[in-house]
Amino acid sequence: MSAPDAEAVSGRIDDLRERLRRAGGSGVEIVAVTKGFGVDAIEHAVRAGVRCVGENFAQELVPKVAEARRHGWSFECHFIGRLQTNKVRSLVGAVDVWQSVDRAALVHEIAARCPGARVLIQVNATGEADKGGVPLGQLDDLVGLARDRELVVEGLMTVGPTDGDPTRTQVAFRATRSAVDRLGLTVCSMGMSDDLEIAIGEGSTMVRVGTAIFGARVRRERDRPDP
Numbered sequence: 359m360s361a362p363d364a365e366a367v368s369g370r371i372d373d374l375r376e377r378l379r380r381a382g383g384s385g386v387e388i389v390a391v392t393k394g395f396g397v398d399a400i401e402h403a404v405r406a407g408v409r410c411v412g413e414n415f416a417q418e419l420v421p422k423v424a425e426a427r428r429h430g431w432s433f434e435c436h437f438i439g440r441l442q443t444n445k446v447r448s449l450v451g452a453v454d455v456w457q458s459v460d461r462a463a464l465v466h467e468i469a470a471r472c473p474g475a476r477v478l479i480q481v482n483a484t485g486e487a488d489k490g491g492v493p494l495g496q497l498d499d500l501v502g503l504a505r506d507r508e509l510v511v512e513g514l515m516t517v518g519p520t521d522g523d524p525t526r527t528q529v530a531f532r533a534t535r536s537a538v539d540r541l542g543l544t545v546c547s548m549g550m551s552d553d554l555e556i557a558i559g560e561g562s563t564m565v566r567v568g569t570a571i572f573g574a575r576v577r578r579e580r581d582r583p584d585p
């Protein structure tokens with residue numbers, strides 16, 4: 359699927375920056391989520407000044423990011439989707455920040471294949487059974503393991519409740535930010551197109567935004583793993 363043209367993307371990124379500013383988050387990092395769109399989405403976002411690009415699916419990411427780098431566009435690639443251990447190997451070299459690390463097996467695999475990698479630990483702060491992320495009660499152990507394996511744990515990532523309920527979203531984001539502080543981390547990746555104001559209000563430092571920049575995607579479960 360091709361992205362809207364460069365002008366449209368840059369206009370929407372301006373609007374997004376204005377939304378962030380009004381919510382009190384002018385310094386918040388934008389991760390432009392390009393899943394479902396072609397390499398032109400990366401090009402337009404980077405030209406509009408976005409530094410980070412997010413992708414969910416290994417098979418889609420690898421060729422797209424390789425092509426973008428061949429063009430010389432400079433950006434950080436963040437992996438934000440459900441990650442299977444057997445996909446890690448194919449992603450090494452393409453991914454700069456692993457945002458969805460949520461279990462010991464993944465820590466071990468990333469540490470083995472990509473020593474010293476920059477990671478965020480994904481937290482399930484909503485208690486939903488079908489959601490990725492380590493439960494808050496097991497978070498400290500997983501952060502400890504990642505540090506023991508010499509991964510660079512920059513922060514935490516979380517996804518709000520699927521039903522979008524504002525109160526539950528706020529509770530989940532508050533718990534995540536408080537864990538970031540307690541663990542002495544810096545990055546708090548939370549907030550998407552529909553809940554970024556709540557996320558900023560609760561102390562997000564990084565929002566992951568697709569729809570508000572590129573428009574609606576062909577539907578695919580937002581965090582279903584690769585086939």
Ligand SMILES: *Cc1c(COP(=O)(O)O)cnc(C)c1O
Nearest residue numbers: 391438550551566567568569580
């Ligand atoms: C798809 C996705 C996003 C972006 O969602 P939008 O609603 O399109 O802004 C952010 N984070 C994760 C983990 C995603 O899977």
